[in-house]
Amino acid sequence: MKPMRLSWQAMLAVALMIGAAFMLPVANQPVGFEAPATSMAITGTVMALLAAAIALDAARGVSGPRIVLFLALVHLAAFFLLAEIGGGVGLARLSFFLLLAACWLLAWRCVSLLSALRPKGRAAAFALRLVIPALFGAWILILWEAVTRGAGIPFILLPPPSAIGARLVHSLPILAADVNQTIFKAVLVGYVAGCASGFATAILADRFVFLRRGLIPIGNMVSALPIIGVAPIMVMWFGFDWHSKAAVVVIMTFFPMLVNTVAGLAASGHMERDLMRTYASGYWQTLFKLRLPAAAPFVFNALKINSTLALIGAIVAEFFGTPVVGMGFRISTEVGRMNIDMVWAEIAVAALAGSVFYGVVALVERTATFWHPSMRSGR
Numbered sequence: 001m002k003p004m005r006l007s008w009q010a011m012l013a014v015a016l017m018i019g020a021a022f023m024l025p026v027a028n029q030p031v032g033f034e035a036p037a038t039s040m041a042i043t044g045t046v047m048a049l050l051a052a053a054i055a056l057d058a059a060r061g062v063s064g065p066r067i068v069l070f071l072a073l074v075h076l077a078a079f080f081l082l083a084e085i086g087g088g089v090g091l092a093r094l095s096f097f098l099l100l101a102a103c104w105l106l107a108w109r110c111v112s113l114l115s116a117l118r119p120k121g122r123a124a125a126f127a128l129r130l131v132i133p134a135l136f137g138a139w140i141l142i143l144w145e146a147v148t149r150g151a152g153i154p155f156i157l158l159p160p161p162s163a164i165g166a167r168l169v170h171s172l173p174i175l176a177a178d179v180n181q182t183i184f185k186a187v188l189v190g191y192v193a194g195c196a197s198g199f200a201t202a203i204l205a206d207r208f209v210f211l212r213r214g215l216i217p218i219g220n221m222v223s224a225l226p227i228i229g230v231a232p233i234m235v236m237w238f239g240f241d242w243h244s245k246a247a248v249v250v251i252m253t254f255f256p257m258l259v260n261t262v263a264g265l266a267a268s269g270h271m272e273r274d275l276m277r278t279y280a281s282g283y284w285q286t287l288f289k290l291r292l293p294a295a296a297p298f299v300f301n302a303l304k305i306n307s308t309l310a311l312i313g314a315i316v317a318e319f320f321g322t323p324v325v326g327m328g329f330r331i332s333t334e335v336g337r338m339n340i341d342m343v344w345a346e347i348a349v350a351a352l353a354g355s356v357f358y359g360v361v362a363l364v365e366r367t368a369t370f371w372h373p374s375m376r377s378g379r
Contacts, residue, residue, distance in 0.1 A: 009109040010054045013102040017047055020102070023095035042084050046099055049077035053106050064117070071110050071135075078103045078142055085150055092150030100146050104139060111135055159341045164348060167341040174330070175349055182327040183353055185242040186314040190249025195306055197250070198257030199299065205258070206265045206291075207283070216262065219255035227252070231317040240321045248317040253306040260302035264295025300365035307357045311350060 006014070024043055053073040056066060081099055085092050114132055119125045141161045147153065148160040155163070168175065205212040231248050238244035268291050281289070318328025327346050334342040 006054065006058050007109050007112075009105040009112075010057050013050065013054060013105045016098045016102040016105070017050060020095040020098040021047070023093060023098070042080055043095075043099075046077045046080045046084070049073050049080070050099070050102055050106065053077070057106070057109060067110065067113050067117070070106075070113070074103055074106045074110060075138075078107075082142070082146060082149075085146075091152075092146075096146075096150055100143070100150075104143065107135065107139055156338060156340055159344060163341045164344040168345040168348060171342065171345060175345065177325050178327045178330050178346065179349060179353065181242060181323070181325045182245070182314050182318065183311070186245035186317075186326075187249060187310045187357075189242075190246035190314065191253055191306060191310040193246070194250040194253030194310070195257045195303060198254040198302070199261055201254075202258050202261035202265065203287075205262055206287075212262060216259065219258050222251070223255045223259075225251075227313055227316045228320075231313075231320045234317065235321040240323060242322075242326075245314045245317040245322070245326075248313045249310045252309045252313040256305050256309065257299070257302040260298045260305075261295060264298025265291050267298065268294040296369050297365075300361065300369065303361045304358055304365070307361050308354055311354045311357070315350060 024040065050073075053070050056070050056073070059066070078100070081096065081103065085096065111132060114128060114135075117128060119128055144158075145160045145162060148158055201211075201215065205215050227248065230251055231244075234244040234247040234251075238247050265287075315328040315331070318326040319332050322329045327350055331343050331346050334340075334346070
């Protein structure tokens with residue numbers, strides 16, 4: 001019979017569990033109407049679940065069902081541990097944080113096992129690429145919730161994710177109006193206009209040398225302009241509505257697209273250009289058949305950079321004058337009212353929107369440039 005072998009994460013988790021066993025209970029007093037016996041039973045359940053996960057990890061062989069069971073045990077233990085402190089803000093003892101660290105180490109081990117899997121089907125590989133970052137994100141929220149509630153961090157400094165989620169659910173109409181004003185008007189219009197004009201100007205700069213030599217240094221200078229200096233000027237020029245925010249987005253996205261496209265158009269090799277000349281190809285034929293395809297990764301790189309810059313620019317520009325709607329307006333006003341959970345709800349929506357925007361651009365890039373070596377290598 002082969003001996004059981006523990007990973008270093010599991011060994012550390014065992015040490016933390018032993019330390020926590022000498023410091024029970026996990027809270028200074030029972031939470032709500034919970035009896036001490038019930039509290040100890042929940043704590044014992046947490047330790048039993050962690051022990052089962054450690055035993056499962058020590059078993060030989062790694063398979064999908066075993067990893068799923070391992071994952072379920074660890075996260076069920078974390079759920080019971082968070083439920084143990086419930087509304088007892090600031091009442092967690094050292095044993096609570098030791099058990100939380102043990103859960104985190106075993107979750108780390110689970111992610112390592114998932115990363116080692118090599119699924120055969122495309123659907124399974126795609127699901128695995130989604131599950132691993134989802135676990136990372138889930139544990140950021142779990143640790144955030146546990147530390148803010150367990151250590152009693154003041155709400156005004158850092159509200160727990162549960163409070164932010166509750167505010168988000170109860171403020172959906174307000175958040176929808178803010179998203180419509182900021183993203184579907186200012187960001188999208190400015191993004192399309194800025195990227196399109198930057199791309200067209202790059203083509204002209206490539207065609208005419210004097211434009212390239214004159215615009216690129218200016219582009220580098222304008223890219224360094226602070227948003228807080230540009231935004232008030234755009235508000236004075238274009239008014240308080242979304243048009244001024246779209247103008248800020250145009251300025252922020254124009255020059256990254258210009259610089260990246262010009263660099264991409266110069267990326268094709270001399271041998272390929274000489275081959276096109278031997279075929280008697282003119283400038284525009286060479287541009288569309290050789291140089292633009294070679295520049296596609298650079299163009300998509302600019303599109304991805306601009307997808308985040310556009311959202312940042314629109315939100316910051318709303319700090320300097322806007323109608324009574326918009327994500328930047330909501331953040332600035334709710335900070336003054338000390339409604340920090342609403343501020344974090346807006347931040348969460350902005351982060352989600354930015355991630356979706358970036359993901360859509362990356363998906364289009366993967367579809368359009370499937371021939372590129374970086375895509376064929378599965379990066």
